[in-house]
Amino acid sequence: MTNSVPRLAAALASRGVSLVYAADGSEALSYLLQRIPPGARVMNGGSATLEQIGFLDVLRGGRYAWLRPAIAAVEDRAERIRVRRQATTADWLVGGVNAITMGGEIVNVDGSGNRLAGYAFGAGKVILVAGLNKLVPDLTAAIERIRNTAAVQECRKLALHTPCAVTGRCDNDACRGPERQCGKILIIENEKIADRMTVLLVGGSSFGF
Ligand code: SF4
Numbered sequence: 001m002t003n004s005v006p007r008l009a010a011a012l013a014s015r016g017v018s019l020v021y022a023a024d025g026s027e028a029l030s031y032l033l034q035r036i037p038p039g040a041r042v043m044n045g046g047s048a049t050l051e052q053i054g055f056l057d058v059l060r061g062g063r064y065a066w067l068r069p070a071i072a073a074v075e076d077r078a079e080r081i082r083v084r085r086q087a088t089t090a091d092w093l094v095g096g097v098n099a100i101t102m103g104g105e106i107v108n109v110d111g112s113g114n115r116l117a118g119y120a121f122g123a124g125k126v127i128l129v130a131g132l133n134k135l136v137p138d139l140t141a142a143i144e145r146i147r148n149t150a151a152v153q154e155c156r157k158l159a160l161h162t163p164c165a166v167t168g169r170c171d172n173d174a175c176r177g178p179e180r181q182c183g184k185i186l187i188i189e190n191e192k193i194a195d196r197m198t199v200l201l202v203g204g205s206s207f208g209f
Contacts, residue, residue, distance in 0.1 A: 004102060004135060005201065011104030012199055016191035024204040025053035028129065031200060035127070036064065036092050043067045043087045045095020045115035049129045053202065055094065064092075084114050093123035097130045098150055099142035100199065106188040107142040109151070113184035120186055126197045131204075139187070147172070151181050 009019040022028035032055055036042060042064040050056050059066045067087045074080040095115055099107045106128060110116050119126055136142045147170035155165035160179045163171035175182070191197045 008100070008102060008104065008135065008201070011102065015104045015189060016194070016197070017104065017106070017188070018195070018198045019201060020198055021201050022203065025202060028053045028200055028202045029055055029058070032094065032127065032129075033058065033063075035198075036094075038063050039065060041065045041067065041091040043090035043093050043118065043123065045093060045118070047094075047096025047129060049096050049131060049202065050094065053129070055129075085117075088114055088118040088122035089124075090118065090122075091124040092127070093118040093125070094127045094129065095119070097128045097134055097199070098146045099136050100130060100134050101136055101138050101142055103138065105139060105142070106199070107139070107146065108186045108188075109146050109182045109184070110186075111181045111183045113186075116184055116186040119188065124196070127200055128198070129200045129202065131202050146185075147182065155179075155181055 005019070005021050009021075012019045020031055022031055042059065044050055044056070044059060044066075058064075059068075067090055071080060071083050071087060074083055093115075095118075097106055098109050101107070108116055108119060119128070134145075136145055147164065148168075151162070151170060152164045152168055155162045158181075160181070162179050162181065163169070163174050170182075172182075188197070
């Protein structure tokens with residue numbers, strides 16, 4: 001799969017997105033520490049990969065002005081939504097991806113869309129951390145992966161009762177209501193702002209769903 005990296009790097013570059021390849025989780029963590037200056041205002045998107053490479057431990061350790069704990073501490077629902085909206089404009093947003101096509105399209109799905117808002121425009125700099133298992137041939141395969149692999153695992157992890165959690169396959173027409181995890185889909189096909197978006201591709205083992 002690493003043979004695909006130069007091809008993917010060229011495809012992403014043509015769309016205004018940089019690709020950095022890290023051979024393993026430790027190299028990926030070193031890159032993040034060297035790239036994001038200490039004290040920076042950082043938000044993280046939900047991503048098992050960030051936990052696996054140790055970046056969440058760094059955030060917990062106080063190196064950065066990490067926005068998520070302040071959000072979790074707000075009990076009032078309306079106020080929490082307001083603070084979450086503010087966090088979409090973090091100076092740095094580091095999160096996962098659901099799929100990347102070999103043509104360089106980056107596909108993400110959220111329940112509420114706050115992560116997507118930051119990816120699309122809100123955040124100053126965006127670093128998207130992905131294992132090689134997120135690479136797919138095309139958009140059809142990306143949606144298939146999101147709906148019938150990632151969502152199944154995520155919904156089951158959260159003990160939800162969505163059709164995919166119950167049967168192992170997405171049933172889009174039957175899936176409605178607050179438990180639905182695929183509420184909003186963002187396909188990043190191009191980035192206009194120079195040096196704003198980077199894909200950090202992590203080799204070694206698979207990361208995240
Ligand atoms: S639309 Fe519903 S059933 Fe389909 S993958 Fe998303 S959460 Fe699961």
